[in-house]
Amino acid sequence: MFMMCERYPDPRVRVIDPKFSKYLVKHAGVECIATGYRWCEGPVWFGDWQCLLWSDLPNDRIMGYYEPDNTVFVFRKPSHFSNGNTRDQNGLLVTCEHASRRVTRTERNGSVTVIADNFKGKRLNSPNDVVTASDGAVWFSDPTFGLRSFYEGGTGENQELKPAVYRIDPVTGSVEMQIVDMIMPNGLAFSPDESLLYVVDSGTDPLQIVQYPICNGKVCGSKKVLISAANDNGRPDGFRVDDDGNLWCGWGEGEGRDGVRVFDNIGKCIGAIDLPERCANLCFGGKGGNRLFMASSSSIYSLYVDAKGAV
DSSP, X not given: OEXXXXXXXXXXXXESSGGGGGGBOTTOOOEEEEEOOSXXXXXXXXXXXXXXXXXXXXXXXXXXXXXXXXXXXXXXXXOSSEEEEEEOTTSOEEEEETTTTXXXXXXXXXXXXXXXXXETTEEOOOOOOEEEOTTSOEEEEEOSHHHHOGGGTOOSOOOOSOOEEEEEOTTTOOEEEEEOSXXXXXXXXXXXXXXXXXXXXXXXXXXXXXXXXXXXXXXXXXXXEEEEGGGTTOOOOOEEEBTTXXXXXXXXXXXXXXXXXXXXXXXXXXXXXXXXXXXXXXXXXXXXXXXXXXXXXXXXXXXXXXXXXXX
16 A cells, blocks of 8 residues: 655645535545556445455456455456446445346355346346445446447347436336436436435536436436536546535546546535546445545545545
């Protein structure tokens, strides 16, 4: 493990709006805690294990970082080119798999259960990112990225469904198509009160983060553009929402645009964390829940902040 910053406060953590200052830890800097990977994605924190899991997508494995002694280990290989990961309401790992075109749950005994692999008999494309709602429903995005490239687990098979966002019912287990009006749905997260679902559309030009109203656990209205990446030609990817409703977004790509952008709940950029490579996704974790883990191209970075992820 090594520190990137040479002084405190870390100049790579930038205040764009004064309201971001409250989330900064003065004597904390960006750290690289693991490196040497091909494309890091889907970080998820397991407090009971004191570890972070993430996907090293092209290397077809899920990696782990054990916080107490800063060690890194292989959690699963092969992983079916896993991408997004989360935990369900029972604390179990839920994973999006590109190569198998499915969403799975890892049981406590280590066995893997398929919870979604088709919609009305047609195979999913390449499940990308996943979140769990407080009612136990699992939501996931299903773009076609994994079908396009063998590097991301593609097998040359045909697309059978339009890109969409799905909900897996917590009672029946049925797969329900919830959002069909996006070009390429990607990262997704709920507002703290779950009245809104935010989703990155990686198919628009410029890329957008849009929001949908949620009523009784399902989408109940039209989308609204919350954030456009037009201002810096950046590319949002995965993100998380903190307790105050701010969106901490993995961002790229290119010099001066790689890292994390933080937006308030009306879409104003309030802060940035500059990294030497594009950040694909992130999560809050650590012993106090205030350690931001950033999964970037070839490395995992962390930063202690005065914010925690919304549960």
